[in-house]
Structure formats: structure tokens, C-alpha cells
Amino acid sequence: MRKLIYIISIFAIVLSCSSDETSTPVTPPPASIVKYTITLSAGEGGTVSTTGGEYESGQTVNVTATPQGEYVFASWSDGNTNATRTITVSSNSTLTANFEKRKYPLTINFEGEGEVIEEIINAGRTTEYDSGTTVKLTAEPVDEWLFTGWSGDIGDIDPTENPIQLSIIESKTVTANFEKKKYPLKVNIEGEGEVLEEIINSGRTTDYDSGTTVKLTAVPSEGWRFKRWSNENYTSQIEILLNSNIELIAEFEELSEELISFYDENGGRENFHPYQVLALETLLFTQKDIENNNLSEAKKRIDFVFSIMPRSDNIWNQIQYQTESTNSHCTACPINIGGPVSYYGLRMLEQIISNENPSINKSMELTVVVASCAQVTRPTLPNLSPETVELNISEKILENNSYRLRISSKLFRQWIKSITGGYNVNLNIHIVDECVEVNYSDDGEIIRSYVVNPSKLIDKVPIELAEKTDFWWTVVPSGVPGDGTGFNRHFITGGMGGYKRAGDSRYNRPHMFSDDAWFIRKPEHMGLGNYHEIELKAYQPQYFQHEFMHYFYAIWSEFGLEKTSHQWFDRSKWPNDFEGVFEPDYYFESIQKRLINASPSLADGLEFPGSPKTSLIDPYQYNLESYDSLIGFYEREPIQNDWHKVEIIETNGKLRWRNAAGVTWSLEIKEGELWTGPDCVYGEQKLGVYIENGGGILGLIFQNEVYERVSN
Numbered sequence: 107m108r109k110l111i112y113i114i115s116i117f118a119i120v121l122s123c124s125s126d127e128t129s130t131p132v133t134p135p136p137a138s139i140v141k142y143t144i145t146l147s148a149g150e151g152g153t154v155s156t157t158g159g160e161y162e163s164g165q166t167v168n169v170t171a172t173p174q175g176e177y178v179f180a181s182w183s184d185g186n187t188n189a190t191r192t193i194t195v196s197s198n199s200t201l202t203a204n205f206e207k208r209k210y211p212l213t214i215n216f217e218g219e220g221e222v223i224e225e226i227i228n229a230g231r232t233t234e235y236d237s238g239t240t241v242k243l244t245a246e247p248v249d250e251w252l253f254t255g256w257s258g259d260i261g262d263i264d265p266t267e268n269p270i271q272l273s274i275i276e277s278k279t280v281t282a283n284f285e286k287k288k289y290p291l292k293v294n295i296e297g298e299g300e301v302l303e304e305i306i307n308s309g310r311t312t313d314y315d316s317g318t319t320v321k322l323t324a325v326p327s328e329g330w331r332f333k334r335w336s337n338e339n340y341t342s343q344i345e346i347l348l349n350s351n352i353e354l355i356a357e358f359e360e361l362s363e364e365l366i367s368f369y370d371e372n373g374g375r376e377n378f379h380p381y382q383v384l385a386l387e388t389l390l391f392t393q394k395d396i397e398n399n400n401l402s403e404a405k406k407r408i409d410f411v412f413s414i415m416p417r418s419d420n421i422w423n424q425i426q427y428q429t430e431s432t433n434s435h436c437t438a439c440p441i442n443i444g445g446p447v448s449y450y451g452l453r454m455l456e457q458i459i460s461n462e463n464p465s466i467n468k469s470m471e472l473t474v475v476v477a478s479c480a481q482v483t484r485p486t487l488p489n490l491s492p493e494t495v496e497l498n499i500s501e502k503i504l505e506n507n508s509y510r511l512r513i514s515s516k517l518f519r520q521w522i523k524s525i526t527g528g529y530n531v532n533l534n535i536h537i538v539d540e541c542v543e544v545n546y547s548d549d550g551e552i553i554r555s556y557v558v559n560p561s562k563l564i565d566k567v568p569i570e571l572a573e574k575t576d577f578w579w580t581v582v583p584s585g586v587p588g589d590g591t592g593f594n595r596h597f598i599t600g601g602m603g604g605y606k607r608a609g610d611s612r613y614n615r616p617h618m619f620s621d622d623a624w625f626i627r628k629p630e631h632m633g634l635g636n637y638h639e640i641e642l643k644a645y646q647p648q649y650f651q652h653e654f655m656h657y658f659y660a661i662w663s664e665f666g667l668e669k670t671s672h673q674w675f676d677r678s679k680w681p682n683d684f685e686g687v688f689e690p691d692y693y694f695e696s697i698q699k700r701l702i703n704a705s706p707s708l709a710d711g712l713e714f715p716g717s718p719k720t721s722l723i724d725p726y727q728y729n730l731e732s733y734d735s736l737i738g739f740y741e742r743e744p745i746q747n748d749w750h751k752v753e754i755i756e757t758n759g760k761l762r763w764r765n766a767a768g769v770t771w772s773l774e775i776k777e778g779e780l781w782t783g784p785d786c787v788y789g790e791q792k793l794g795v796y797i798e799n800g801g802g803i804l805g806l807i808f809q810n811e812v813y814e815r816v817s818n
Contacts, residue, residue: 151177297358
């Protein structure tokens with residue numbers, strides 16, 4: 107065929123030439139054959155179907171690359187990826203079939219939180235490994251997780267081993283399993299109550315996953331209260347983050363029968379605002395701690411209540427009137443547990459703790475003088491007309507060894523102990539089997555009911571008791587009709603005064619006075635009904651501290667803490683370094699910032715050294731035989747004007763009273779008794795006379811006030 111084409115071509119040329127001219131035919135030489143060398147080879151891991159050879163140009167060569175074993179064909183060296191191909195020869199060429207190891211994926215899954223470190227032992231790469239590669243896998247949990255084992259394509263390997271080695275000869279999927287560490291939360295109970303557990307974000311009943319937050323709520327049984335957790339958290343509801351084994355104790359403490367009774371009479375404990383309950387119960391239980399000398403526990407309780415309700419914060423006023431059924435310390439209030447609720451007592455307890463509840467082998471004596479009866483003049487309704495009645499002291503005051511007086515003054519006596527450096531204050535009860543006179547005054551706003559000549563009542567105390575008494579408290583039948591309702595006035599029946607004893611050359615002894623009703627029923631402006639024992643414990647410290655601070659401010663007047671009466675009611679009159687707001691804050695800071703380091707000390711100021719001349723007979727029971735012993739100088743303390751400085755003189759054989767103001771009147775002895783004459787501006791009256799054992803005159807009582815002899 108090729109020859110035919112060649113002849114035809116020559117023929118065509120001849121014909122063409124013949125059309126123009128005549129030529130002689132030429133015979134061409136034969137064409138040369140072009141050949142090329144094709145070299146084919148196989149790389150590691152396979153073979154080729156032909157190794158090539160020499161081929162004419164244009165000739166085609168078929169070749170197939172075949173992998174061996176765990177190899178697969180990858181490509182020819184010219185980039186062709188077909189294992190079988192046809193090559194058209196056009197030049198010399200060399201081609202190599204490339205093979206590579208078969209690849210197997212190793213898929214690693216995770217359950218939980220952790221990581222798996224892959225380490226190639228002899229070959230391979232990160233994600234897909236060459237067949238036969240050995241891979242070391244190490245499971246590493248993150249914090250608070252645990253590796254629990256392998257699962258998946260691990261063959262006969264123990265799933266708990268870590269690390270493991272895998273031989274990659276096929277695709278494998280391996281899972282590293284992790285789980286949260288489990289921590290037991292063990293809650294024990296002391297007392298009676300239960301603890302409710304609530305999982306906040308994860309976990310389970312007994313052992314909780316690490317990082318689980320559990321809410322614990324301590325719920326006391328009836329008649330009990332939650333005290334604290336063993337981690338010293340006093341909040342009944344807490345959240346615990348579980349990242350270790352935790353064991354907690356929920357401590358409950360039993361309520362006293364008296365406290366349960368108080369709650370029951372006022373609708374139950376749940377009827378009170380929670381903060382009222384917190385304040386009241388902290389007061390009562392902290393006082394118990396101090397009695398048991400558990401000062402550390404007492405401090406923790408006080409710190410907790412003031413962390414919930416900060417000192418001087420208005421929350422204290424708010425909880426006083428939170429519920430109509432438990433409003434405290436006001437007109438028509440059903441209860442009186444203080445105003446603010448228990449705040450005075452709590453600050454007194456805090457002061458006791460601050461002073462570390464000192465105790466020394468010394469004591470002071472507080473003597474309560476109780477008048478068994480009284481001739482009482484009091485107003486009546488509807489016209490406020492006076493009436494006079496004979497009244498006996500209430501039996502409730504004296505029952506059970508005067509229990510009401512003892513519990514009412516208990517915290518006050520503990521407080522005095524702390525601010526005097528540790529003097530125990532003993533309470534003595536003395537009943538005077540004589541009647542006193544009770545009268546009243548009315549200024550249109552306040553009716554003041556008072557004992558006429560209260561010193562005369564104290565003068566009835568036996569000398570043995572009087573000589574060791576450091577301060578006094580008198581209680582008499584009340585001059586208030588009922589609770590004082592309907593008079594459109596407040597009754598005031600108590601306060602702070604002084605008792606000047608002959609032989610004490612310094613100042614009046616503290617003398618608190620009150621009526622019996624003050625400890626039996628609530629005054630009309632402080633609440634309704636009779637006092638419960640719990641109310642006496644909660645409110646009466648407020649009364650005692652208030653009255654006693656008047657005495658401190660008067661005796662240690664150099665500090666200017668009561669320049670005007672009750673100046674602490676005006677916050678602008680507080681010293682600049684005082685920080686509080688409420689009245690008990692003023693008292694607390696007065697003690698801690700001024701009086702605690704006063705000179706003389708509070709202990710020296712309160713402790714009575716004893717009379718150098720025993721003379722505590724009734725100053726109205728005497729028999730003067732002559733007036734010679736009366737002549738001399740006398741003073742009434744405190745000296746407020748020239749009328750309080752007196753000289754008794756003899757003029758023309760007669761006695762006269764002459765004061766520094768120049769006013770004078772006559773004195774005379776009638777049947778052994780000293781009387782003022784008819785020229786006295788106060789009228790004729792009998793004077794009391796303090797007489798020492800040797801017959802000397804120590805002092806006189808005029809207008810119910812003591813004038814102590816200062817010189818002859």
C-alpha cells in the first residue's frame with residue numbers, strides 16, 4: 107500500500123511536469139527508518155509488563171505496572187497515574203512505575219476529656235500509617251478526669267493498658283475512654299434535722315463527678331435549729347464544688363422549751379421573719395456560749411449575724427416591723443424583743459467578746475431592794491384625777507427566787523464584768539417589809555411615777571449587805587394603772603439615780619430604780635400583753651444598759667459624752683471618730699474608745715471600798731442628846747449651787763442652818779430628833795442623821811438628799 111501511494115505520487119509529479127515540458131524520469135533513493143529507545147522500569151513494590159526496547163517512530167508500546175504485596179501503584183515518573191497505558195513512540199524516553207505502601211487510617215475517638223499521644227515506632231505519619239507501621243498510643247486525661255480503657259480495634263491488647271502499641275495492617279478505629287473523677291460527698295448530722303442535696307450541674311447521688319456543684323440545704327427537725335456546717339459556714343444553704351473527697355457535718359442544736367413556747371404563742375417560728383429569728387437566737391445561744399466560756403464559738407456567731415445584717419444597717423429597723431404578728435417594741439406591737447430586734451444585746455455580747463470575757467478573782471455586788479408594799483398615788487381615767495391605794499409587790503417578782511429579775515439582768519451583769527476587767531457581778535435580793543410612798547408628776551406628755559425618798563428604802567438594808575454592795579437597784583409596786591392605756595401619755599417608772607452613802611467621800615453610788623410591772627407586762631408604748639421569759643432576755647438588757655450609761659457619762663464627764671440629756675439621739679452630736687448610727691453603737695464606742703481606759707477605771711469607779719465608819723442604821727431612827735456634835739460643814743454632792751454648801755452654827759445657844767448663798771433658818775432638837783424651824787423656806791421637817799458608832803455625825807438628810815459632813 108505504501109509503495110502504491112509512492113508510485114501514484116511520482117506519477118502525479120510526472121504528469122504535472124509533463125503539462126509544461128518534456129523531461130527524463132528520475133528514480134529516488136529509498137526513505138530511511140527512524141527508531142527510538144523506550145526504557146520502562148518498576149520502582150520498589152511492583153513490576154512492569156515490559157521493560158521497553160527499540161521502536162520505530164510512531165510505533166505504540168503497551169505497558170502495565172503491577173504492585174506487589176502491601177504496595178499500590180502510585181504513578182509513572184512522567185506523572186501519568188494510569189497503571190496500564192499506551193505509549194506512542196516519538197522520542198527516546200525512560201519511564202519508571204512508582205509504587206508506595208498501602209495506607210491505613212487510624213481513627214482515634216474520645217469519650218470524656220483527655221488526649222492520645224501517637225508515637226510512630228518504625229514508620230508512618232500522623233493520620234494514615236503505612237501498612238506494617240507500629241504506633242504507640244498513650245492516653246493522658248486532663249485535670250479531674252481518669253482514663254478508663256481502650257475500645258475498638260485493639261485486638262487482644264488489654265484495654266486497661268496504657269500505653270499500647272498497634273500494628274497497622276488495616277484500617278483501625280480506637281477509642282480512648284475517659285470519665286470524670288468521682289468524689290464521695292459524705293454528710294453527717296449532729297442533732298436532729300436533715301440535709302437536702304440538689305445537684306446544680308451534673309453528678310449523681312452518692313459519688314459526684316469532679317466539678318459537680320451540689321447545693322446542700324440543712325433542714326432542722328421540729329424544735330431544733332441549724333447551727334453550722336463543720337467547715338464553719340453558718341448559712342443553712344450552701345453550694346459545694348466537688349473536686350476532692352468531702353465530708354461535712356451538719357450541726358443542729360435544740361431550742362429551749364421557753365423559746366419554743368414563745369414561738370408557739372406568736373404563731374410559730376415560721377411566722378417570724380428569718381432575720382428576726384437569726385437575731386434573737388444568736389443573742390440567746392451566744393450568751394450560752396459565753397456562760398460556758400466558749401468565746402471562739404460566740405465570736406463566730408456574732409460575726410455571722412453581722413455579716414448577714416451589718417452593724418448600723420437599716421435592715422435592723424426593717425425587721426423590727428416586718429410582719430404585723432411579730433412587730434416588736436412599739437405601741438400595739440404584739441411582742442417586745444428589742445428595738446432594733448435584739449440589737450442592744452448583740453452589741454453588748456460583741457463587747458464582751460472584744461474584751462475577751464476577762465475573769466479575775468474579784469467580784470462586785472448588785473443589791474436589789476424590793477419594797478413589799480407601797481402607798482401609791484396615781485392618776486385615774488377619765489379625768490386623770492388622783493387616787494391613793496395600798497398595793498403589794500407582785501408575787502411574780504418574788505416567785506422562783508426572783509427569777510424574772512435574775513434573767514432580766516443577766517446579760518447586763520455579764521457586760522459589767524467584761525468592761526471592768528473581769529469583776530463578777532453577784533445579784534443579791536433583799537425584801538424590805540415596810541411600805542414606801544409612790545407618787546407621780548404629769549407634764550402633759552409624760553407621767554412620771556416615782557418613789558418618794560428612795561434612799562430611805564436602801565437605808566433599810568442590813569449593814570452586812572449594805573457594806574459590801576457596790577451598786578443598787580430598787581423595785582417597788584407600780585404606780586401605773588394597768589398597762590397605761592388610755593391616758594394619752596407615756597408612763598415612765600424607772601431610771602438612774604444615785605445613792606449617797608455616809609463615809610463615801612467620792613460620789614453617789616449607782617442606783618437604778620423601777621417598778622414591778624416593768625418586768626411583768628409590756629408598757630403601752632412598747633407592746634401588748636405580759637412579758638414572756640424570752641422577751642425579758644431580749645429586751646431588758648436594752649433597759650439596763652441605757653440607764654447605766656447615764657451614770658458613766660455623769661461620773662466620767664470629762665469625755666463630754668452627755669453634755670445634754672440623751673445627746674446621742676442627735677447623730678450630729680456624736681464624736682467625730684464614732685462610726686455607728688444606733689444608740690447601742692454609741693454605747694459600744696463610748697466604752698471602747700473612751701471609758702475602757704478612763705482614770706479612775708470603770709472598776710475603781712464602781713467598786714465601793716466600804717464605809718470607813720460603819721453607820722448604816724436607819725438615819726431616821728436616832729436620839730440626839732446635844733447639838734454640839736452637829737456643828738460643822740456639810741456638802742451635798744454634786745455641788746450645783748451655793749445652797750448645796752452648808753454650815754451648822756451655834757448662835758446665842760441655838761442652832762442655825764446657813765448655806766453659802768447666805769440663806770439661813772433655825773434648827774431645833776425635839777425629843778432627840780433634829781427639825782427645821784418654822785422660818786425654814788421648805789417648812790418644818792425632820793432631818794435624817796447618820797451617826798457613827800462613836801457618836802460622831804457623818805451626814806444629814808434634808809429634802810431627801812444627803813449632806814455629808816466635810817469638816818468640823
